[in-house]
Amino acid sequence: MSHASFIRSATQTLIDHADELTALDQAIGDGDHGLNMKRGALAIQGKLPQLESKPLNDALKTMGMTCVSTIGGSSGPVFGTLLVTLAKELPPAPGPADLARALGSGIAALTRLGKAEVGQKTLLDVLDPVRRLLENRSVQPSGDLLASVRQCALDAAQATAQMEAIKGRASFLGERARGHVDPGSRSMALIIGAVCDSLRVTP
Amino acid sequence: MSHASFIRSATQTLIDHADELTALDQAIGDGDHGLNMKRGALAIQGKLPQLESKPLNDALKTMGMTCVSTIGGSSGPVFGTLLVTLAKELPPAPGPADLARALGSGIAALTRLGKAEVGQKTLLDVLDPVRRLLENRSVQPSGDLLASVRQCALDAAQATAQMEAIKGRASFLGERARGHVDPGSRSMALIIGAVCDSLRVTP
Amino acid sequence: MKKLINHVDDVLAESLDGFAAAHADIVSMGEGRLFVQRRGLRKGKVALISGGGSGHEPLHAGFVGHGMLDAACPGHVFTSPTPDQMLAAAEAVETGAGVLFIVKNYSGDLMNFQMAADLLDREHATVIVNDDVAVENSTYTSGRRGVAGTLIVEKIVGAAAERGDNLAVLHTLGETVNKATASMGVALTSCTVPAAGGPTFQLGEDEMEMGVGIHGEPGRRRVKLTSADEIAVELTGAILKELAPKRGQEVILLVNGFGGTPSLELYLMVHAARKVLAAAGINVVRHLTGPYVTSLEMAGCSITVTAADSAMLALWDAPVHTAALRWGM
Amino acid sequence: MKKLINHVDDVLAESLDGFAAAHADIVSMGEGRLFVQRRGLRKGKVALISGGGSGHEPLHAGFVGHGMLDAACPGHVFTSPTPDQMLAAAEAVETGAGVLFIVKNYSGDLMNFQMAADLLDREHATVIVNDDVAVENSTYTSGRRGVAGTLIVEKIVGAAAERGDNLAVLHTLGETVNKATASMGVALTSCTVPAAGGPTFQLGEDEMEMGVGIHGEPGRRRVKLTSADEIAVELTGAILKELAPKRGQEVILLVNGFGGTPSLELYLMVHAARKVLAAAGINVVRHLTGPYVTSLEMAGCSITVTAADSAMLALWDAPVHTAALRWGM
Ligand SMILES: Nc1ncnc2c1ncn2[C@@H]1O[C@H](COP(=O)(O)OP(=O)(O)O)[C@@H](O)[C@H]1O
Numbered sequence A, B: 001m002s003h004a005s006f007i008r009s010a011t012q013t014l015i016d017h018a019d020e021l022t023a024l025d026q027a028i029g030d031g032d033h034g035l036n037m038k039r040g041a042l043a044i045q046g047k048l049p050q051l052e053s054k055p056l057n058d059a060l061k062t063m064g065m066t067c068v069s070t071i072g073g074s075s076g077p078v079f080g081t082l083l084v085t086l087a088k089e090l091p092p093a094p095g096p097a098d099l100a101r102a103l104g105s106g107i108a109a110l111t112r113l114g115k116a117e118v119g120q121k122t123l124l125d126v127l128d129p130v131r132r133l134l135e136n137r138s139v140q141p142s143g144d145l146l147a148s149v150r151q152c153a154l155d156a157a158q159a160t161a162q163m164e165a166i167k168g169r170a171s172f173l174g175e176r177a178r179g180h181v182d183p184g185s186r187s188m189a190l191i192i193g194a195v196c197d198s199l200r201v202t203p
Numbered sequence C, D: 001m002k003k004l005i006n007h008v009d010d011v012l013a014e015s016l017d018g019f020a021a022a023h024a025d026i027v028s029m030g031e032g033r034l035f036v037q038r039r040g041l042r043k044g045k046v047a048l049i050s051g052g053g054s055g056h057e058p059l060h061a062g063f064v065g066h067g068m069l070d071a072a073c074p075g076h077v078f079t080s081p082t083p084d085q086m087l088a089a090a091e092a093v094e095t096g097a098g099v100l101f102i103v104k105n106y107s108g109d110l111m112n113f114q115m116a117a118d119l120l121d122r123e124h125a126t127v128i129v130n131d132d133v134a135v136e137n138s139t140y141t142s143g144r145r146g147v148a149g150t151l152i153v154e155k156i157v158g159a160a161a162e163r164g165d166n167l168a169v170l171h172t173l174g175e176t177v178n179k180a181t182a183s184m185g186v187a188l189t190s191c192t193v194p195a196a197g198g199p200t201f202q203l204g205e206d207e208m209e210m211g212v213g214i215h216g217e218p219g220r221r222r223v224k225l226t227s228a229d230e231i232a233v234e235l236t237g238a239i240l241k242e243l244a245p246k247r248g249q250e251v252i253l254l255v256n257g258f259g260g261t262p263s264l265e266l267y268l269m270v271h272a273a274r275k276v277l278a279a280a281g282i283n284v285v286r287h288l289t290g291p292y293v294t295s296l297e298m299a300g301c302s303i304t305v306t307a308a309d310s311a312m313l314a315l316w317d318a319p320v321h322t323a324a325l326r327w328g329m
């Protein structure tokens, strides 16, 4: 399969949901998240031809560097570091367990970078459940697995609403952050959902 | 009769109408007129004991000086100069014709001071009709005359709504000032009305 | 009404006290808060005195100090000060070379300063600033208001006073600078006079007032909100029409915020105004950008252009040390 | 949304261009608008570099110049700049004595500056400013934000850099000033991020947000609007609790406007804060009042207190020549 298709759909879904992401960030943050993700997504879309012709790992690395150098804010380093780590850790044709391992490295890298841990209302709270779901599957991605990963990510993002914010710009809100979905988690879930969808169509 | 009673009622009506006067000034000016007149009225009320014991002319002069030194804005010099001029021009026990003459001097003094003329949507457009009404009456003030002076002042203030503003802070509005009563004219009419009322009760 | 205040009656006094305390090195407060005066008066220098309604801060008290004003008389919000204030200020800061009053052209200011001048038994002269070109028709003489250009007159005349120019020379210079200066403003929101408790006017979400002054008065026309570039074309266009400068003319450009407009937007307006001026061949050689002549928390800005010769520019550059304008010392 | 802008996508670029043109005597714009740098770099002086999201103007570009920053990296509105920007700035202004980064404590700023520092092959150190005391619980480490105190750190460290202090000394000084500085803010209205198109939060006519930062985020608590005096007691009280200064301690008092609050109210807050400080026996020896660290057009203010020793005061007083802060030259 060509990674161009899931890059196209993941970036497009971020662009399409920019207003929703901004609204989430306005509730507990500074209202820039939608625009940040859109800026990164557009920059990646501008490199699609070049990404298409690269191996997956190189494409992930380029996308990560693009995030770092175009987005700024928390999202730039966070999504950028995640992608760069995946690029480093994934084998050429990864299976679910490979992905789980790479996500584990990604989470560790993000914790080193941003000092946040799982449970503190950041996108780590989407990455970790997805990692755990993939951990014990050694088969090739099936339609079923893709559907449950997708659902797991969306549910995990939704579940951040019940958390207090401890890291990130919303942390000063403490208790007041409860009831609001973490914007970065929603972005992460949208990306994972889009990737799953596009893998299901073109396995 | 004691001038204390009409001073008390004229100042009180300004205080009671402060919000209305401010609203008029907000429509075509800067929204300070109600507060300006209230400040002057309160300062004069604070001097009532001393004003009561003075002859009319001295009392008018003191009130005029009080306006000048406490009000500021356009109203301070305008009402102050009017009162000081009346103090100078009125004989000790003035009849209607005396008042008309003194008002004429007041209008001339205001024109010298503020360069405005009758017809330019200022309180001169209340003073002049009242002056003309009094001009040909040589008798002592009767109830009838007082009632018609009162009505004349109120109507004249109302009629300023139809004028363009040429002088004063509203003048930049030009045509846009039409439809709005001039705040200083309304104040002038309120004062004249209150004086008439109190002269009717205690002639 | 949302304001950082205690009681509406105390706003001015408490704010002036805060100002005097914060700038005690350069100003002191006159008896009864009638005026703010410069510390370290210079004997034999013409005393420059200005004043006007409050709500335009830093105008005028923020411009008291070396190289600018000797005293400023603060009136109530949007209300000219009383003649007593100007007289008390003149008594306090006149040191033998006379008094120059700098007055914005509003009927209230004119009358109060006039009364003070009539009562003052010291040599004096008055410069009336009327830089606002929003009112086109020249018969509306009293409508031609003094707005942000007042700062430029005060700075340039202040520098000349500091170097020792005499009263007649300063008077002429003030009138020259005034004539070389034109301004026009636009408001995106109204302001609220504390004592009034509500906004002076109401604007729709897509409306602006074109040609406002600095008293929260409505403007000349209410129009649909347009782009910064279009606004710059209208404001700067009206100014250029008035000044009719030659190509290559050197100018000072003041982009003035009315109190509620952030720096980000003001500098964007600088960019927009510079494009219009460049297209007309005008050479912007000095800039000033910020909330200098305000209408409380009003959103919006004015553009002021002064066609300056080299003498004016040298005076503009001369050291100044006031609360709101400071350079060279 | 009512703003003096053209297209939301061009706000930052056009505003930066206006800024660079208006202050061309002291700053120049880096390639691709990645940074604003000081003109006339001094060889052998430690390069001070700061940066952060835009919308806080004059922070940081307004503090580039003699005696303060060598470069500032402007991110998008309320978005930290990218590591590329800090690297490009460091390349441009480092002259052999190393780089000191001054960073506000927000997760985005920390991560981007960290990535830049990791990639920079020149000697460097980082001062993290976290003066906001709105967040009481010390486990909320990332919630302890860098706000208006950043200006004070930049001014004092900038003066020491200008006189030639080395990187290690400046690093220690920055941390000392940060520790001696505490701030807290209150918002009366929200601001509107241009690209978002609407206000970040909605406040009732009688509400305020207590303990806001400078990113238009909601604050720690939403409470009923109270008087200036009560607000000053809460803000200054929290600051004093944190700094725990001795009676007689000399302090710098910064009353900072968030962008939509007029000077009249800020000086009233100076008056109110001084009363609280005087009651605690604190000696205010320097003042700064104005919109210095803003959240676009937000109404409200923050109070910052720095407990300063005589060395810090001397550095505070040292000459500075930037777009927004200038004295002594
Ligand atoms: N330290 C961190 N570690 C991991 N993720 C973080 C961290 N800080 C913030 N995030 C994520 O970034 C999102 C916010 O991104 P964005 O709004 O673009 O940046 P900023 O918070 O700087 O305005 C948050 O919702 C959260 O999921």
Ligand SMILES: Nc1ncnc2c1ncn2[C@@H]1O[C@H](COP(=O)(O)OP(=O)(O)O)[C@@H](O)[C@H]1O
Pocket: B025, B029, B030, B032, B033, B036, B037, B073, B074, B075, B076, B078, B110, B113, B114, B115, B116, B121, B122, B123, B124, B167, B168, B169, B182, B183, B184, B185, C078, C079, C080, C107, C108, C109
């Ligand atoms: N030049 C003038 N001559 C006579 N009356 C004037 C003049 N200018 C203003 N006024 C009167 O003063 C009133 C406004 O007073 P006020 O609002 O208190 O002062 P300001 O206009 O300075 O804000 C106007 O409504 C008008 O009647």
Ligand SMILES: [Mg+2]
Pocket: A025, A029, A030, A031, A032, A033, A073, A169
């Ligand atoms: Mg955000």
Ligand SMILES: [Mg+2]
Pocket: B025, B029, B030, B031, B032, B033, B073, B169
């Ligand atoms: Mg008025």
Ligand SMILES: [Mg+2]
Pocket: B030, B032, B073, B074, C053, C078, C079, C080, C108
């Ligand atoms: Mg007025």
Ligand SMILES: [Mg+2]
Pocket: A030, A032, A073, A074, D053, D078, D079, D080, D108
């Ligand atoms: Mg942000």
